[in-house]
Amino acid sequence: MEKKYSAAIYPSQDVIDSVKTMKDYLKSKINWYNSCNSTAHITICEFTIDDSQIHTIKNKITKTCNTLTPFQVYLDHFGSYDNAGAFFIAPNETSKNQLKPVMKKIQEILQSLKLKKSDDPHLSIGRKLIPENLKIASQLFTTIEIDFLCKEIVLRELDPIKKQFFVIDTFEFGSNPEPEFVQGSLF
Template sequence: MEKKFSVAVYPSQEVMDSVKTMKDYLKSKIDWYNSCNSTAHITICEFTIDESQINQYKEKLFKTADTFTPFSVHLDHFGSYENAGAFFIAPNEESKNKLKPIMKKIQETLKSLKLKKSDDPHMSIGRKLIPENLKIAAQLFTTIEIDFLCKEIVLRELDPVKKQFFVIDTFSFNGNTQPEFVQGSLF
């Protein structure tokens, strides 16, 4: 059976709680909106495959994540994609420059799949907001300072009933710089 999956960066529980508070506050002002119930995350990519194939991709994600070294992410401003009606928290330039190569490497690892990729690291507060609600969000939230240690990526599966992703596996950044063993030839 085909299922939809997502690879993402999850912040610390403290950051998840702060973002949930912001989402709930926005919801109290504009009612229900897309992603008001989703857990705080930075999307790397989404894909749909037959669930029987997922283990081979878990192995690839494990090997890739194993080579990354944990680093600090600093989210310091809000932004929006007006054409998509998205309002989000954005990382500073230094954090963005650390996140982008990781996102690219993971997307490269999964390149055999048809990916819906994210190239601009951000943590959504709301998606598909009408212009009026985007303006309300920008008025409600003006300053932010959030830090977390980026030390893993998560693989999530979409619950088709709740229409929410849930974590099915976590891949730690272990800073393993050992090159993969390559079989050589003696002759």
């Protein structure tokens, strides 16, 4: 049976809680909106596959995450994609430059799938907001200074009834960089 999955980076629980508080506050001002109930995360990609393939996908992610090393992510400003009605928390330039290669590696190992990719790391507060609500969000939230240790990738499955993703597996970074291949000489 085909199911929809998402690979993502989850921040620490205290960041998840802080973002939930922000989402709830925004919801109290503008009522229900897209992603008001979703857990804070940085999307890497989404894909739909037959659930019989998930074991292969998990093996690929495990192997890749084993080569990654944890690093601190600093989120220090808000941003928006006006065309998508998205309001989000963004990482500083250093963190963005550390997150992008991780996202790209996961996307590359899954490139045989039809991926809906994200190439700009961010934590969404709201999506598909109408312009007035986007303006309200940007007035409510002006400064932010949070950080977390990026140490794992989560694989999530979409619950078709709740229309929310839930975590089905976590892949910790192993800090085991792949050895460089060196051309040797026999003589």
